[in-house]
Amino acid sequence: MKGKRVLIINRGEIAIRVAKALNELGLVSVGVWTDNETEPPHLEYCQEWVHLKGNNNKETYLDIPKIMTLITDFKIDAVHPGYGFLSENKEFSETLAKKGIIFIGPNPVAVHKMGAKDISKQIAKEAGVPVVPGSIGEVPTVEEAIKIGNKFGYPILLKAVAGGGGKGMRPCYNDKDVRDNFAAVQREALSSFGYAALLVEKYILNPHHIEVQILADKKGNVYHLFERECSIQRRHQKILEEAPSPFIGTDEALRKEICETAVKCAKAVNYDSAGTVEFIMGEDKKFYFLEMNTRIQVEHPITEEITGIDLLANMIKVAFGEPLDFKSQDDIKIHGHAIELRICAEDPITMLPAPGRIVGFETTFPQGIRFDHCIYPKFTITPDFDPMLGKLIAKGFNRDVAIRKIKNALDGLIIDGIKTNIALHKVILNEKTFIKGEYSTSYITTIKPQEKVAAKEEIQAFMLKVAAIEMNQVGGLS
């Protein structure tokens, strides 16, 4: 495995995380840069930098023929797709397999079966895993979607077949909603994932989003690394995650049941990499299979923190046929509690993306903090990419300690020049439903922490800005 050349076909914090793991394992990390991001911070961690020509994602991170040319030209042995972009694209994994290039992820058949949400549901059903009622396969027309809406009863959810991360997904409450949103979700699906097909399912109210981390090797061993709770979401996108789930809490029988169900799903497709089985759990603690993400996920660090297992390194090792760092399910234990906050360039109240230029960045963190990010002063956030800048992760002896640590870390995280959701996270961490651990996915829409985001003490903020500008004028202090 040592010395093999691995192309990272991603950007931002995940490209940095992958590059670090590759370097640690003695592989050659090859990063890319594009014409709409000529100074990406992830290159700092890559041993080789390659130009991926193009001005938008369709011409760069989603352009399979162009990526295949790079692979040939630069003698690449393996590819890590990160998350998003081509990470769950069956055409990409098949093309790589045909050329004999290692895809650091599951085999193409698993990507195909689980990556396409319509087929995955059928497989889960056949494996005896409960699923949410919905369309079987792709829904080609608005009329078809309306028919399903009336069959299962509204609300329903329109979802991109190739989707994930909350993109290309909208709830509809009546026939008119479906008519208004169908074409828009198709367009979002096409621009984000390169594939426009949609599916429809029943929308369960106030569920908990609980997912189980899977790690499997090429010899048929499938392990789980316990669950994560990701119920705090806006626009179906997670903003705060924790492991283990406070909703499952001390119910070890339920924890065992959901984790073993996830292993069953993974085994049904001969899964052989890192992946995540997502479930929704109702108030009655009944859970349904939602989808399986056949890639590394944004929130993987909290699982790494509570289990002590490096998911990225293990994912890379198994792709090259090497053994995992551990030998049995009994080697994997939960130690303490971890919380992750997604730090995004967005308005803390409206939660809409707010691109801009970072002019200042400072961190002062307590013990137990990890910050996976791509931030640096003078970094310009453009509307071309996702607004997530980094992930602040706290590990504590228990949940209370993790909350205490992450609150202190947030006070020490200063990003100047752009709007961020730091102020929103501060409200959530002090809100009683969150502290009790009793929140569901409707948290943002019902508790509305965004409405409690207060304006800062403005005059003091003005003085500090003036001080910074004046320091710049006089060339700083000697």
Add this chain to the structure above:
Amino acid sequence: MRYYFINQDMKEFSLDVEVQAGKVMEFAYEGAKTKLFIKKLAGKNYYSFDQVAWKKLPSLGVNETLVSNSEVYKVYRGYKPSGLNKGGAGALITHMPGKIVKLYKKEGDKVTKGETVLILEAMKMENEIKSGADGVIKTVNIKEGQAVEAGFLMIEIEE
């Protein structure tokens, strides 16, 4: 030196500052005076109001925007700009850079308040831009597929 801070809604603050030897700044705001002390430590600037409690001054001061949670102020050093226009309910202005995905109306079309006029894609999200007033489309400065900067006047509606 007088500084002006003006936000999206034309809310305005002004603040006077006097810099003494680059280490002490005296601010005057609404008649009250405040001293701010600056000290350099390990390559970074620290500030203090009492010379006992010190905190990092993170900003490089290179851009002229102050972001305070969800408020954005433009900063003007030594002068106040004239001719700033917020635009009425009939002016559709971009609040963030993006791309026009769909344009439903053309010049001369009637619109009602709350009607979707166009779809703007920014950061992979589609945003429906709605008319703020009843009226007739007077000018259209955009076309489908066009990339637009923040603060761009896309459409004007005559009420």
